[in-house]
Amino acid sequence: MKIISAKKITETIRNLCLKANLDLRNDVLAALKLARLREKNKRARNILDAIVKNAFIAREERLAICQDTGIPCVFVELGQDVKINGDLNKAINKGIVQGYKNGFFRESIVKEPISRKESGYTPTVIHIDIVGGDKLKLTVLPKGFGCENKSQLKMFNPTAKIEEIKEFIIEAVKAAGPDACPPYVVGVGIGGTADLAMLLAKKSLLRRLQTPNSKLQTLEKELLNKINHLNIGPMGLGGNTTALAVNIEIYPTHIAGLPVAVNISCHALRSATKTL
Amino acid sequence: MKKIISFLDKKAIAGLRVGDEVFLTGIIYTARDQAHKRLAEVIRKKEKLPFALKGAIIYYCGPAKTPKGRIIGSCGPTTSSRMDEFTLCLLEKGLKGMIGKGDRSGEVAAAIKKYKAVYFLTYAGCGALMASYIRSAEVLAYQDLGPEAIYRLRVEKFPLLVAIDSKGRDIYK
Numbered sequence: 001m002k003i004i005s006a007k008k009i010t011e012t013i014r015n016l017c018l019k020a021n022l023d024l025r026n027d028v029l030a031a032l033k034l035a036r037l038r039e040k041n042k043r044a045r046n047i048l049d050a051i052v053k054n055a056f057i058a059r060e061e062r063l064a065i066c067q068d069t070g071i072p073c074v075f076v077e078l079g080q081d082v083k084i085n086g087d088l089n090k091a092i093n094k095g096i097v098q099g100y101k102n103g104f105f106r107e108s109i110v111k112e113p114i115s116r117k118e119s120g121y122t123p124t125v126i127h128i129d130i131v132g133g134d135k136l137k138l139t140v141l142p143k144g145f146g147c148e149n150k151s152q153l154k155m156f157n158p159t160a161k162i163e164e165i166k167e168f169i170i171e172a173v174k175a176a177g178p179d180a181c182p183p184y185v186v187g188v189g190i191g192g193t194a195d196l197a198m199l200l201a202k203k204s205l206l207r208r209l210q211t212p213n214s215k216l217q218t219l220e221k222e223l224l225n226k227i228n229h230l231n232i233g234p235m236g237l238g239g240n241t242t243a244l245a246v247n248i249e250i251y252p253t254h255i256a257g258l259p260v261a262v263n264i265s266c267h268a269l270r271s272a273t274k275t276l
Numbered sequence: 277m278k279k280i281i282s283f284l285d286k287k288a289i290a291g292l293r294v295g296d297e298v299f300l301t302g303i304i305y306t307a308r309d310q311a312h313k314r315l316a317e318v319i320r321k322k323e324k325l326p327f328a329l330k331g332a333i334i335y336y337c338g339p340a341k342t343p344k345g346r347i348i349g350s351c352g353p354t355t356s357s358r359m360d361e362f363t364l365c366l367l368e369k370g371l372k373g374m375i376g377k378g379d380r381s382g383e384v385a386a387a388i389k390k391y392k393a394v395y396f397l398t399y400a401g402c403g404a405l406m407a408s409y410i411r412s413a414e415v416l417a418y419q420d421l422g423p424e425a426i427y428r429l430r431v432e433k434f435p436l437l438v439a440i441d442s443k444g445r446d447i448y449k
Contacts, residue, residue, distance in 0.1 A: 047399065054402035063404040064350035067340045067423075104341035104349050106423045116310065119422040146355050146377075146401075178448060179355045179378035181401035235400050236378065236448065237437075268401045 002079070002134040004276055006086025009138070012274050013095025016140040017072055018103050020272040021064045024055040027208045028185075028269045031244040035183060044239025048183075051234070051267055062103070066181075066268045068144035069105040072096050073202065076128040077137035084136075093122040096140075108145075127199065139206060141271040147184070147264045150176035153198055156258040165190070165260055166223060172262040173227050173243065178236020181266030185209065186227065186246045189261040191253040201263035204247035206271055213248050220246045234267075244269075280433075284331055284372040284394065292394055294445040298436040304375065306337045306427040308354050311418055312362035319365045326417030326426060330370030336377075338423040339413070340403065348413040348429070350403030353377040356395070360384050367391040375436060379448040389444030396436040397447075409434040 029052070036048040058065040074092050078084075084091075100107075100121040111118040152172040156165065169188055176184065189200025207213075212220050223246040233239025244267070253259060277295075281288050282302040292298065305327055307315065318325055336356050340349030356376030363374070363384050372393045377400035380388075388395055399405060412430040419425050439447045 050399045050402055050405060054399070054405040057408065058350070058404035061404065062343070063346075063407055064340045065404060066401050067338060067350040067352055067403040068354070069340065104343040106338060106340040106349075108338075108423065119424075144401075149355075177379065179357060181377065235397060237397075266401050 001081055001083055003083050003085055004136055006084065006088070006091035008276065009084070009088065009091040009136070010095040010098065012138055012276060013074065013092050013140060014099040014102065016138060016272040016274055017096055017099025017142070020072070020140050020142050020270045021069050021103055021105060022062055023059050024065055025269060025271060027210055028244070028267075029055055031209045032183075032267065035241040035244060039239055039241050041233060041239035043237055044233045044241055047234035047237070048241065064103060064105055065270060066144055066266070067106055068146060069100065069108060070142040070144040070148075071109060072100070072124050073141045073143050074124055074126045075139040075141065075203065075206070076126060077131050077135070078128055079133040079135045080130055081134035082136050089126060092126055093124060096124050097121045136276040137273065138276070139271060139273040141202070141206060143202070144266055144268070147176070147180035147266040150180045150264045151198070151201075152262045153194060154260050155194065156260055158256060158258050160258055166226070168260055169223055169246075169262055170226055170230070173232070173264070174230060176264050177232060180264055181268065182232050182236060182243070183234055183241045183267050184243045185265040185269045186223070186243050187263040187265060188246065188248040189263070190248060190259070191251040192259060194259050196251060197259035197261035198263065200249040200251060201261040204249040205263065205265050205269060207247050209245040209247070216248045216250065220248055284333060286392070289372060289392055289394055289442050292438050292441055294438050294441045294447050296438040298396065298438060299433040300333075300436055301432050301434070302430070304333045304335045304429050304431055304434070305416065306335050306339065306429065308336050308338045308424050309358055310421050310424040311426050312359050314418060316362040316365055319369060325369070327428070329366060331372050332370070333373035333375065334366070334371060335375040335429065339427065340423075342413070348407050348410050350407055351410065352403035352406050353398050353400055356380055363387065367393055379446070380440060385440050385444055385446050388440050389442065392442040394438060394442060395440035397439045398434070398436055
């Protein structure tokens, strides 16, 4: 049994919020630079240069990579041999407030979704998985809403052809078009239930862009290739860089259905992880 | 073509063509979803606007908070199409420029042509970079809206791309 204090969790979340929003993930930066080298469209190259420059300014000057510091989605992998001293949910939300205040980030959350009243930093969205062992893994994924607004879910028939699924994913990218800050990272969740497919799609964004899903790399590669032939390009102004990666996660599902979810990330795909 | 502008009068607007790269040195006003809703309401009720729309340029932006010792925090553009439903009445009142990201409805493009205005794009998802072009920032109205308040920004060589020109030519079409 390992004891972890709520205070330690708050401090960790605080630091992860700052890291995620100020230091662009190295794998994302590497993918952007590679895309810049491969890009054939001059205007697209120009935009990719600005995106890379923005990441450096953010890192150097401690300014948020994007003003939309999103809903900082928190993923918790809680080892069943961990005992938390204090309240986990409160500790996480407190850490977010501290981190977001410290970084001078935007209060992007409204407490009342219908009346739109009271903007602030919390409450955030937390996903908890109980796993074996005595570790606590915390991940913060600030998800901007330009891209979150382009999320899609389709419940296919179990007899659907793979071509239909591919078309749905490609159409979701087309529907996002220029709005959600391309080049995108396309997160896909296949299987489970409606809610789990959406969660898998989002979780897939946490995977390093250069690491394919070992069981699905042919499909990921084929989709990426097709998407990069759509000529949407950076800011939707054309070019062969519409997506940096397609990350797919799968899960067993019911004999009567086949849920497919798409969760798109903008080029500023931000996340940070720490294991206690 | 690269062009430099400081305000949008008839002549400047007529000289801008879709695809032109423009550097703006002058005044712009931030307004996004909730501020647009209020501006439209003010116009509907024939009340006084918080700033003169005639000849004005609106930047679809909700900046991050301002770090100590800085002029402004991260401040890139937000998705323009969410403002489409409020844009017509603002153009009618003399709005001449809009800055954002992504495309606009056919209705907005037609109104831009009708009222001889311009829609610009700027670097999307690059809030830290955009902050470097801002020389002064003050909250002008709707402070209660927090990040959605209207800011008056003085910008220098703010990079823009003409996406819809006054002839209605659209970069996305």
